[in-house]
Amino acid sequence: MPVKEPGSSSAVKLRFGPFELSVTERILRKADEVIPLGARAFDALKILIDRAGEVVSKNELIARVWPDAVVEEGSLRVHLSALRKALGEGEFGRKYIVNVQGRGYSFVAPVARVGATGPSSPARGSNFPAALGEMIGRDDVVLNIRSRLRAERLITILGAGGIGKTTVAVAVGHAASPDFSGAIFFVDLSVLRNKDQVVAATASTMGLVAQPGDLEEALLEFLRSRRALLILDSCEHLIEPVAEIADRICQFAPGVCLLATSREALQIAGEHVFRLLPLDCPPEQSGQTADETLSYPATRLFVERVSARGVALVLDAGDADFVAEICRRLDGIPLAIELAAGRAAVFGVRDTATMLVSHLDLLKLGRRTAIPRHQTLRETLDWSHDLLSEIERAVLRRAGIFVGCFTLEAALAVAEQDGISRPEVIDAVGSLVEKSLIEARIASQGPSYRLLDTTRAYAVEKLIANAEYDAIATRHADYSIQLLQANSVDIFDADVSNSSIQLVKDYLGNVRAALEWSFGPSGSNAQAISLAAAAGPLFLALSLLTECRNWMGRAIEHISQERNAQHQMEVHASFALSLMFTEGNREKVRAAFHLALDFAEQRGDARQQLRLLGGLSMYFHHLIDVAAAHDLALRAEAIATKTGNRDDAAIALSLLGSSYYFLGDQVRVQKHLEQALRDLSGIRRLNASQYLFDPRSQSLMILTRSHWLTGNLDQAVRYAELATDEADNSDHPIAVFRALAMSMSLYFWIDDVERVERNLAKLELSLEKNSLGPYLAVTQGLRGRYLLRVGRTAEGMRYLRDALSRLAEQRYKLLVTEFAADMAVYLTEQNEREEAVALVDEAIASFVEVNMLIHLPVLLMTKALVHIHGRAPDIKSAKDYLERSISLAREGSALSYELRAALHLARIWIAEGEVQLARDLIGPIYSRFSEGFGTPDLIIAREMLDMP
Structure with missing residues (x-):
């Protein structure tokens, strides 16, 4: 049954956007095209339009559209969905019907009612303008302000120039027209210059004919008994007289509501400010699809305005990034976006984005048809x-x-x-x-x-x-130095979100600008070095390693004339620490560390020495330079003994325990590192971003590997979980990388492929966000191992070959044993024994050269497997290598290595019928385990021992 609306006979047609709804014909047209609508959809549309700007509840809609039937809410959703599709909602961000969560639906587009005498206006004689184009991203704003006008008589829409205050005010006027029986009046104040003109313009707009006497008093008397909405647009240049007039209207005309637009508030009693914000823009992140980019109102506005110029703009992912950048550069200001869209319609999106790199180009954007103050920015x-x-x-x-x-x-x-x-x-x-x-x-x-x-x-x-730029830039750089020095990063404060860090983090753009100016032709060399020295710790704290390296490198180029030893030490220290994680383990990294250490020693700065010794120890760990790493640990111990500081002692214990791991002394490893963890539990955690290693995290990672080797597999898993959880919580990329990469070796060993896959995904995601060049090759190697483990052999071998090549170039050896071992076994399976043997022998020689024997059992075990598999197996050689592997593992307390090598040898003996010999080998080794009985090797060992 068609809905019959009270009073609808006078409105023969209703117009909105490009559509015209004929009430009497029950037809919806777009231009000359009839848009087919079902009877129920037509009724729903008519109800919503008659209540435009209001929220109509779902129950009311159902009751009025289906007065003679009981239907479910789903039927309403189906009809409204069809209605939205017919209206073309979503194209260029167009929106007519919005779902107000928990309340119902609202028609949000401006509506003009057309009767026998043509389109109706908000009030007889009113000059109220038509809607100023289709709005994007402001529907909720219009609904909010209209709703507030029912309780608040004076609202000022506040915002910067070009942000859309007038457009929103006009839209509110159209939406609120039914609330004021069409009595909506609009006064453009931009062309007025004094209070008398404001009074005269307001009186004229409202139809008051000028009379002899006081026009302001006549206006107030005229308004006293009227119900109306008065919109005062562009008040800022007449703020005092407008405030005075508005205040008097509020006092003497209780039925009149005022909606003002201004760049500053009127500041009178009863005023409620609505600050109009910029349109939402896509965040600065790569990889967003075109659809994701267009989900933001700023980008939708840009595309719609380009299309309005007759240019069909179809965004691919690349263009979408440029559109997002343009909208961000323009701060989401609608006027600026519209002006830039006009430029893009001529020059294209990419060239427009390039042009806007210059700040001055932002100000040149313009259009001829706008009011004068909006023709250019x-x-x-x-x-x-x-x-x-x-x-x-x-x-x-x-x-x-x-x-x-x-x-x-x-x-x-x-x-x-x-x-x-x-x-x-x-x-x-x-x-x-x-x-x-x-x-x-x-x-x-x-x-x-x-x-x-x-x-x-x-x-x-x-x-x-x-002519003030250089003088102000000098003050700006001086202030930046003072701010950084006053809020220097505490290397014993792990919370980089504390107020001091957050303050300088927010100021980071200014630090960069000050550095650029200081190193430029108008800057000061001393100021530049001082600023770089103060900024280095901040860049490290925020994991901006490449940026830190670049700025410190520029500072070092100018540092020869610098006499401040503190500044020299800070610059060289930040340079060395950032260089290691951006350029790998090259010789110049070692040189940078030693130079920085020289400055720290000259100044007697124990804390800085420990910081640099910690970083340099990581460098030697990557190289597997066992002796050098141990010497550094002993130096750290001497410094800690001299200072008597508990924090310093924790650092030294961590470095010593780590060095003993590489020396193969697992008893001392566990003694030192577990003591370090006990000491660290009672003090503040070190800020890993400053040291680029955290003694607690370092201790957990090395204890993981030590307990794994010594057969305490359950403890190893617990330490691995704790290390990765704490690294995740730190959100520091280096801590995350080291914890995930080191613990993944254990998960490969116990065949926990699910955990490997999960941690590998986290590792790769972290590296996507942070440029840590040397770690990319390690991640490739881990990915290669995983692919081999899940049967994707060819792909896994490609990853491993590339990883080993890049790691050799970067002189990174820490995980080479595992990569080489997996690759050698698979090479043998492809009958490439010669290459496999050469790969393993090369790894063995490199570890023997530096006297690191801890991984030799694995390499000898791998060499045995190379002789077992492939064409013409050499079982005798395989047995010899396995026996040597077992012996070396036993000497180094590497119980897990010993068991695995013994399992391989036992399989050979079982195949030869020597079952008892296999049991006699496995039994004593198995008996030395006290945990980890659910891991694969121990399960296999138990099965061998239980064989008949």
Whole structure:
């Protein structure tokens, strides 16, 4: 049954967007095309349009669309889905019907009602404008403001120039028209210059004919008994007279609601501010699909406006990244995005993105048909700038030196000078926030501020024009040094999210800008070195290793004239630590460490020496330089003994325990590292980002491998889980890599392929986010081992070959034993025994050369397997290698290695019919295990012992 609406006979047709709904004909048209709709869908659409801007509950819709039937909510959803499809919702972000969670549905597009005399207007004689184009991303805003107008009589829409305040206000007026019986009035204040003109324009707009006498009093009397919505657009240049008039209307005309748009609040009683935010933009992350990019209103607006120019813009993933970058550069400001879209319609998306790299190009974007203050971004900002006092102008242009967030103290540091006092700067910052030229953010660590990129580009232009840029940049660099030094990263504070770190983290863009200027032609060499020395620990703390290496490298190029030994030490230390994780184990890394250590020793800085010894020990571990790593550990022990500091002792114990692992002394390994863990439990954890290793994490990882070797397999698994859990929680890429990579060896050994797969995925994800060149080859090797384990032999061999080649180039040997062992076995299975033997012999020779015997049992075991498999097995040689492997493993307390080699030898004997000999070999070894009986080797051993 068609729905008959009260009062609908006067509205013969309803228009919205490109559609026209004929009530009498029950037809929906788009241009001259009839859009087919079912009767129920038509009724639902008519109900929603008649209540446009309001929320109609699901129950009400069902009751009115199906008055004579009982239906489920699913039927309503089906009809509304068909209706949305017919309206083409989703194209360029178009939206007509929104689902208000938990409440119902609302028609959100502007509607014009057409009767016998043509389109109706909000009020007779009103000059209320048509909707200013289709809005994207503002539907909820319009609904919110309309709803608030029912309880709040004065709302000011606040925001920066070009952010869409007028567009939203007009949309609210259309949506709220039924609430005010069409009495909606719009006053454009941008062309007015004084209070009398404001009063006259408001009176004229509302149909009040000028009378002799006081026009303001006549206007108030005229409004006293009326119900209406008055929209006052662009109040900022007349803020005081508009505030005065608005205040009087609120007092004397209780039926009139006011909606103002302004770049600053009116600040009168009863005012409620709605701060209009920029459109949401895609975040800075690679790999988003075109559909994901277009799910953000800023990018949808851009694409829609390009298409409106007659250019069919079909985004692939590459173009989508450029569109996202453009929208971010323009801070999600609708006007700026529309102007950039016009540029893109001519030059294309990629060239437009390139053009916008220059801040000044942001200000050139424009269109001829807009009102004067919106024709270019520069004119939009000129409009605001012209309203500022001289002090506000000075503070604004000087604040343009900041990149991203800055504090009030930072603003004072660059803006305060003779002629502008501290209180005046504070007042100016507050005023600029009120005028929407500076954004304020209140967080737990205190307020911070920022300029939108477009505003900053304008401010920098003014700074240059006033010949102040170099002077302000110098102050900016000086303040950056002071901030970093006052909030230096504590290497014994593991919480890099503490307030000091968060403060300097937020300031990172400014640090980069200050470094760039300081090293530039107008900068100071001493200032540049000082800033680099202060910034190095921050870059390390934030895992910005490549950036740290690059800045410290530039500092070292200029450091010859630097006399400050502290600065030299900090620069060289940060350079050495970052270099190791970006360029591998090259000789220049060792040289960088030794130079930094020389400076630390000259200054007698024990903490810095321990920091560098820890980093250098990792370098020697990667090289498998056992003697050098042990010497470093003994040096650390001597320093810790001298300082008597418990924290220092924990570092030394960790380094000593690690070095004993490579020497094969598992008793000392476990004694030192378990003592280190006990000592570390009562103190603050070290900040791994500063040391680039954490004694606790280091101890857990080495204990994992030590207990694995000595046969304590359950304990090894517990340590591995603890190491990986703590690394995950630290979110530090180096800690994550080392914990995952080292523990994965254990999971391969006990054949926990599921855990290997899970940790490998986490490892690869971490490396995608962080550029850690030397670790890419290790990850390739681990991936190769996994592929071999799951039967993808050819692919796994490719990964392993590439990994071994790259690791040799980078002089990284830590996991080469495992990679070489797996590869050799599979080479033999492909009848490439000669290559397999050469690969194993090369690995054996390299470990013997540095006197690291701990992995020789595995390599000898692998050599035995090479002789067992393939064409013409050499069983005699295999037995010899297995017996040598068992003997070496026993000498090195490597019980797990001993058992596995014995299992291989036992299989040979069983095949030869020597079952009892096999039992006699396995039994004593098996009896020395006290745990791990659920692991594969021990299960196989038990089965052998139980054989008849």
